[in-house]
Amino acid sequence: MLAQRRRRTEHEPAARQHLALGPPRQHPVRDRCTHGEVLPSSHSINRYRRGTALARGDCASGNEELAARTRLKQLRRRIRRSQKVPSMTAIRLGPRLAQTAVILMALFLPWLAFPSDRAMAWLIAPAVLAFLAAWVPGRREFRASRPGLPLILAIAALAAITLLALLSPGWGESTYRPGMEKLAGRAGPALLAGIVLLWCAARAPLDGVRLRPWLTAGCSIAALIALADMLSGRWLLRLRLAVAEGGWDGALLDRANSYEPADFLARFNDFWMLATLALTLLAVTSGRRWAPPLVLAALMAASLLTISETSLVMALAGLIAALLVLAAGRAGVLAIMASVLAAILTTPWLFPLLDRATGALFAGGSTLTHKIRERSEIWAALAKTVPERFWLGHGIGYQRVHGDYPGPNVFYGPEGIWHPHSIFVQIWQDLGLAGAALLCVLAGGVFLAILRASPVLRPGFTALAVMVLAALGAAHSIWLGWWLCAFFMLAALAVVLARREGEA
Structure with a gap:
C-alpha cells in the first residue's frame, strides 16, 4: 500500500503538468461567427475524465499509465479536430458574399423595372448565386442559423404551392394542357429561385452585412428617374417604349413622339x-415606429x-395597417391576419357580393371609378367558375x-383576359381549395413571423x-415570372433586416 501511494506521488507532478492545458478553450472569433457556445459532447467528456483519472496514477502499472497517456493525446487531438476553428478567409468570405447578394437586390430593386420590368428575373439569379456561394465557406454559420417556425411554415407553403402549380396541367382540360405546361415552364424557375x-x-451569415446604405442609393435613383420623367413630359417613358419596340434606329425619336399616353403609362405603374x-x-x-406611416402618407x-x-391603393392600405398596429400592437397584427x-x-362567395356593392357605391364616370368597376366585374366573373373544379x-x-x-x-371590353389581376380569385380558379388553403398557411406564416420581429419593426413590416x-x-398574374421575382427579393431584404434587428 505504501509503495503504491509512493508511486502515485512520484507520477502526480508529471501528470498534472501534462494536464495543464485542460479542456479546449473557446475561440472568440469562432464564437462570434456561430453566435453560440461550442462544447464537446458528453461522450467525449466522459472519455476525457477516464483518461485523466488514469494519467493521475490510478493505474496498476507503468504500461497502463503510458497507454492512458496515449489515449488522452488521441482524445485531445480528436476534440481539436471536431472543434476546428474556421480560417479567417472563410470567416470573412461568407458575409462578403451575402453582402453582395444584398447589394444587388437593394441597389437595383427600386428602379430596375423602369428600363425593363423583365430584368427582375435576371436580377434574382446573381442574388441567389451569391447566397449559395456564401454557403460554401460559411457552412457552420448556415447550420447554426435556424429560422423561426413561422418563417419555415411560410417557405414550406410556398414550396407546396409551387409543386401544386407545376403538377396542375396534369388534371387540367386536355385542350388547354399545352398552354399550361408552357406557362408552368416559365413560372417554375421564378418560384424555385424565390x-x-x-x-x-x-440562414446566411450576416456579420457586417449592411442594408440601409444600398437601399438608400437604390431609392434615390428611383426618385431621380421619376422626377426626370415627369419634368420631361414623359420622354423617358416614351424612349423606353420606342427602344423596346424598334431598337436604336434613326426613327427612334419619331416613334417616341407618336405614342399616346395609353401606350406607355402602364410601364410607369409597375x-x-x-x-x-x-x-x-x-x-x-x-x-423608428412612426417613420413608415409618415413615408406612406407622402x-x-x-x-x-x-x-x-x-x-395609391397600396399606400393607403399600408398606411391603415401601420396605424392600426401602432395603436393596437400585437392585437392589430392578429386582426389584420x-x-x-x-x-x-x-373569395368565391365574397367577390360577387363585392361586385354588387361597387355597382351601388361607384356610379360616376371618372377613370378611377371605371377601373374599380372593371376589376370588380372581372373578379366576380372568374369567381363564378370556381365551383366547376372546386378542390x-x-x-x-x-x-x-x-x-x-x-x-x-x-x-371590361376585350373578349379574353390576359391577367386576372387578383391573387385571391386566381389561386381559387387555378389551384382550387388546396391552393387557397396553402395560401392561408403562407400568409399566416408571414404575419406570425411579423409578431416575432422587433416591436419597432412590426408597423412597417405589417x-x-x-x-x-x-x-x-x-x-x-400571380404566375408572371418577373413580378414574382420582385416580391421574392423584397421579402428576402425584409428577412435580412429582421435578422439584423431581432428575430425572424
Missing part, C-alpha cells in the same frame, strides 16, 4: 409600385401626381390559356405585407 433565395436569406414598396422598406430600416400624395392608381385569411377562404382548380393560368371571358363585358397583398390582389 424559395432558394428566402431560405438562404434566413415601376412606381415597386419603388413604393422599396421606399416603405427604407422607412422600416430607420428603426407616397400617397406623390401617387396622386402620377398615373399609378394601384400605388384574421381579415386576410377570411378574405382568402371566402384542385382548373390548372395554372387557366383563364389566360382559355381565352374566353365569362363576364358580361359591361366595363404595412409591407398588406401592400404586397394589395399589389398581388389588383395587378397582373
